[in-house]
Amino acid sequence: MVNRLKILVRSYYQERHAARELSYYKKRFVDAGLSMPNKDNLAEAIKTRLRQRKIYPRAKKQGDLNIFITCSMNNWEVVLPKALSLFGNVNVFSWQSTEFFKCRQHWAKWQNDLNEQMLKKFAKIHTEAPVDILIGYLSDFNTKVETLATIGGKGVIMLNMNWDDKLYFSGSLRGQPRSVAGIVPFFDLNLTNAPESCIKYFTQGALAKFWPEAADPEFHHPYNEPYEYDISFIGQCYGSRPYFVNKLRSHGIKVSCFGKGWRNGTLTNEEMIKIYSRSRINLGFAGVGYSDKLMCLKGRDFEIPMSGGLYLTQDNPELALVYEVGKEILTYKNEQDCLAKIKWLIAHPEDAEKIRQAGYKRALTEHTWEKRFSDIFKLLGILNDFAESDNA
Known part of the structure; x- marks a missing residue:
């Protein structure tokens, strides 16, 4: 009961922070007389920004780009080098994920050391062959604006992905930034998985585009194996998740959970993907942080x-925005709705199979990393529509 109360309190404060932050940026956006650009306007804004930086992109064939990617390769990011290799030479600067430090001094030293190493790696690569584009999954916590200014000053197009900006666009914790607001103006384009967050970037004088995550069909692919689990969930055990799962179990639903904090423990990537195929139903949660309302x-x-x-x-x-809900994937509103849909899917295996196949087809057609990056590289003017390079 005490833990549940703590979760509800944390959820309340996170939801309040997110609502206040969005309201603040909306007001600034309106007061500044700004407007959201359409696709053509955004393309022109990118060209203008690049011209101001004296960068005049030359579209290359797929396979000819020289890419510098910098992020912590310990989760979904591991698929990026392989996916990006379709577009050319990929150079990776990675580090292990780091939690917040006990004191600001230790964090500042870590950040300084990390940025020195990043610049050293970039300088070596850029000297050997000019880098066309930097792709980052960076934040104010791990990256200094001086580092971005130095790399951008070499004529490199700057691109950054942000998946936590509904909750962590601005702000700090124990004197350490838990945000991206400080670095976004140093990127030529910021990619966000939250449409409503775009307004925050434009208010900060930056450019942004709604650009959701994706998957790699060579990495994430079906296995022809028999069902082993009725319901499975793979992800960390925190917030309301264990309470939700226990609620389903109390109604006789067999839910097998994997990941940090669950009894079954963590999985390798291959084991995880196989379980997707071995499960009649794969359960998901959309909540941000400890909130179930903020998704x-x-x-x-x-x-x-x-x-x-x-x-x-x-x-x-x-x-x-990315699926035909009800035909390609299914969603639930609460525990009771989830329970009812689980029972329906188990009782109607042919209908469940149709939904499964439709979801697979949609993902394979529209939600690959190759398509995501191809669209962005063309928008930035560095990739043409011709055939692949003979050297690819």
């Missing part, structure tokens, strides 16, 4: 259907 698109929204899994997840309205 965003998740990597598993694309990885599970791409892996051939039948997907039942929380009713996040943004899913309608």
Whole structure:
């Protein structure tokens, strides 16, 4: 009961912070007389920004780009080098994920050391062959604006992905930034999985585009194996998740959970993908932080259907932007709705199979990393529509 109360309190404060932050940026946006650009306007804004930086992109064939990617490769990011290799030479600067430090001094030293190493790695690569584009999954916590200014000053197009900006666009914890607001103006384009967050970037004088996560069909693919689990969930055990799962179990639903904090423990990537195929139903949660009301698109929204899994997840309205809900994936509003849909799917295996196949087809057609990056590289003017390079 005490733990449940703590979760509800944390959820309340996170939801309040997110609502206040969005309201603050909306007011600034309106007061500044700004407007959201359409696709053509955004393309022109990018060209203008690049010209101001004296960068005049030359579209290359697929396979000819020189890419510098910098992020912590310990989760979904591991698929990026392989996916990006389709577009050319990929150079990776990675580090292990680091939690917040006990004191600001230790964090500042870590950040300084990390940025020195990043610049050293970039300088070596850029000297050997000019880098066309930097792709980052960076934040104010791990990256200094001086580092971005130095790299950008070499004529490199700057691109950054942000998946936590509904809750962590601005702000700090124990004197350490828990945000991206400080670095976003140093990127030529910021990619967000939250449509409503775009307004925050434009208010900060930056450019942004709604660009959800994706999956790699060579990495996330179906396995022809018999069902072993009725319902499975793969992800960390925190917030309301264990209470939700226990509620389903109390009604006789067999839910097998894997990941940090669950009894079954963590899985390798291969084991995880196989379980998607071995499960009649793959359960999902859309909540941000400790909140169930504050939701965003998740990597598993694309990885599970791409892996051939039948997907039942929380009713996040943004899913309608990427799937035909009810025909390609299913959503639930609460425990009772989830329970009813689980029972229906188990009782109607032929209908469940149709949904599974439709979700797989949609993911394979529209939600690959190759398509995501191809669209962005063309928008930035560095990739043409011709055939692949002879050297690819």
